[in-house]
Amino acid sequence: KKKWLPGCVTGDTITAIAMTEPGTGSDLAAIRTTAVKDRDDFVINGQKTFISNGMNCDLVIVAAKTDLNAASPYEGMSLIVVEDGTPGFEKGRKLDKIGLHSQDTTEMAFVDCRVPQTNLLGHEGHGFYALMDKLQQERLVCAMGSQVGAEEALRLTIEYTKTRTAFGKPISRMQYISFELAKLATEVEVGRAFLESLLIDHLEGRKDVKKASMAKYWICEMLNRVVSQCLQFHGGYGYMEEYPIARMFRDARVQTIYAGTSEIMLLIISRQLGL
Ligand SMILES: Cc1cc2nc3c(=O)[nH]c(=O)nc-3n(C[C@H](O)[C@H](O)[C@H](O)COP(=O)(O)OP(=O)(O)OC[C@H]3O[C@@H](n4cnc5c(N)ncnc54)[C@H](O)[C@@H]3O)c2cc1C
Missing domain, CATH: 1.20.140.10 (Butyryl-CoA Dehydrogenase, subunit A, domain 3)
Incomplete structure (x- = not known):
């Protein structure tokens, strides 16, 4: 909270939330992005699309599956904060929309993107x-x-x-x-x-x-x-x-x-x- 919230409040930090993927939007529980624990980190892999502020964001909250063996598709999803510039976090194309031209909407990819486990937002498995x-x-x-x-x-x-x-x-x-x-x-x-x-x-x-x-x-x-x-x-x-x-x-x-x-x-x- 001390690290990120002040910038969010003043507007110096631009944020985005990445739920939607090329293969699923409405059916959020069906996302395929994963975040696997490795030593003190999460290693994130997956693709997101249609992300508002995706190009300009300093921070993105990523919805990812942290437990692939969860009993129900609603469980096992967590929210993880990824900072711009983190290796493996790639901002993709700024999408060409029919409207809302003053706001960017972007694809993004996570390729072995490693963030500390302390970047978990809320409780593990409670993201949905x-x-x-x-x-x-x-x-x-x-x-x-x-x-x-x-x-x-x-x-x-x-x-x-x-x-x-x-x-x-x-x-x-x-x-x-x-x-x-x-x-x-x-x-x-x-x-x-x-x-x-x-x-x-x-x-x-x-x-x-x-x-x-x-x-x-x-x-x-x-x-x-x-x-x-x-x-x-x-x-x-x-x-x-x-x-x-x-x-x-x-x-x-x-x-x-x-x-x-x-x-x-x-x-x-x-x-x-x-x-
Ligand atoms: C400009 C823009 C900005 C966006 N910003 C963000 C963002 O910041 N972060 C983010 O994560 N996402 C964002 N999105 C994604 C947006 O939330 C999804 O596009 C939306 O949820 C629909 O998902 P989909 O496109 O995969 O469509 P689909 O889920 O494939 O749906 C296609 C059609 O099927 C219908 N449908 C689906 N399921 C059912 C059902 N059970 N019963 C009846 N009809 C159904 C839908 O209503 C729709 O008409 C953005 C999208 C746009 C266009």
Whole structure:
């Protein structure tokens, strides 16, 4: 904590978390990266992909199997911190994405990468459970990003439709457009009310896996409905990079994919419902 956390807090240390591999993403328990004990070290071997901050990171938390004979696939996984520059830790290609261009997303490889056993984060064999616990917060962060994205897209579009004219009047005065914007505004308002209730719960220490998954699912899907319709109401200008709605449309798409896809959120919600 003394060595790494101060830099993380000040922002001087850029971190990444490496769970996803070329062969598995949603099915986290199926990762194949291994960390084998050798004297005082772990020796890590494996490949990761789609890692946010992978290129710029100073520290990466790697999910790896430390017990290949564990009774269940959920056990035997641990989290190990690897510092940039450690021999055997190779940063690969910066991936070419359709959106989120201001953030790097990178492949990485670990080839006989040796780190001291003191780099273990949390308890050995509890990595899967630690991730499941903390990913609730990541889901709320995604829902927050999507919520404010939807609010901003709607604000820009209401402004635009008031100034753009067609057939002799602002397009906001066409009943179809005003009704559609009214529907989107209703969805955005519902999203904020739900999210704020979850943030109050979170700040007061109450966790709710089902509701956090519902927020990640519904608000990220809602963002995509909102930006798509908002781009439409910008007409051809919406397709031009000089209008912010174009970037918002591209950036929104990943929200239903990373930090647990919408389908995985539905899986968690249905399990929480006892289905
Ligand atoms: C920009 C970006 C940044 C990312 N950052 C990180 C990062 O920092 N760290 C990290 O570890 N990962 C990161 N990821 C990876 C991301 O979390 C995974 O892409 C995501 O979890 C899905 O895994 P996958 O791509 O392997 O898809 P798959 O798991 O192969 O899924 C393919 C499709 O099948 C569906 N599916 C899978 N299982 C089921 C099921 N049981 N029921 C129904 N449908 C199912 C999925 O929902 C999806 O639609 C990032 C991805 C992107 C695109």
